[in-house]
Amino acid sequence: MTDPIRVLHGAPLRSRNTFGVAATAPLLAEVADATALPGLFARSEFAGRAPLVLGGGSNLLFAGDPDVPLLALTGQDVRIVRDEGDMAIVRADAGVAWHGFVMRMLDEGFAGLENLSLIPGTVGAAPIQNIGAYGVEVREFIHAVESFEPATGRVHRFDAAQCAFAYRDSVFKHEPDRFIVTAVEFALPRTPTLKLDYAGIGDELIAMGIASPTPRDVAQAVIAIRRRKLPDPAVLGNAGSFFKNPIVPVAQAEALQAEHPGMPVFRGNGPDTRKLSAAWFIDASGWKGHRDGDAGVAPTHALVLVNHGNASGHELLTLARRIADSVRTRFAVSIEPEPRIVGASW
16 A cells, blocks of 8 residues: 655755745655544654645745745545535545636536636645635635644544634634644535626626626636736746735725725725725835846736746845835835745744
8 A cells, every 4th residue: 555645855845836936845744645644743753843734835935944844735535525406515635736626616517616716726725825816715615624733633624614714814824833724625506606897807708709608708717817917837936916905994095095096995804994905006116027136026917926037035025025115105004925934024
């Protein structure tokens, strides 16, 4: 029987993060079956140590070498665990590639995830960040999250409410070293309720000549928009949107909009807050297309930091701090990074 655990020492990480920055892991364990995790943490080199879980490496910035072991879950199981006709509960291992999972669900007649097409990373990372795009957040379709707690050896199952989802946030992000997400269950409908009124999806569908779109049509529209706006990490290293959109009190948003009438404003977490566009602030501060050596900002999207070849994680972090400082100075608004920063603090 094949050992589900593979341990690497001094593992290079350049090819394991979408920024393509150089770093080295002291230990890296690849685990194909989550039931083997208790055995991994019984080993002396992993016992009592909280690992950094490495999915697709699309939400990390290595500003230095990690000083803890790394763990990559590589299981690929996807199955329907309950079918209720108009809706089904689908379980996917944490190691499944996110975009591939979305496309598979569309092929099998399920709707809901189409607006989240082409997001890099894995299924296991999706609930941690509560990934979202084009008017949809993954929490809308999460039924439960399975996790393993290395400190106790316990397996936990969180329902959607227990995940404490918020904008780009969850209980797993608040306690990043406590739980290892091993699988996610999604409640997916077969009858679609399409969301077309966000960020040009409707216009894209019109350009495609589609008047009555299906979920797959929406996915193709989203893919086309993302490919135009966002650089391909395989060509130009990046982690997608680097900064979160700031959420501020209504009064602050109204004051800023009065001063800057073109500034976009969206509903926040509730009636008392508004979500502002980090991309607008960064663009208005003159950063789009900026470059410091090989560390830069994408010319097509102000939210995306890019590695033009050999930028270090430290250089990218330095640029990100400069951008945030300039936005704070000019607009009195704080913007924060989406990716987890390893080897340094924000």
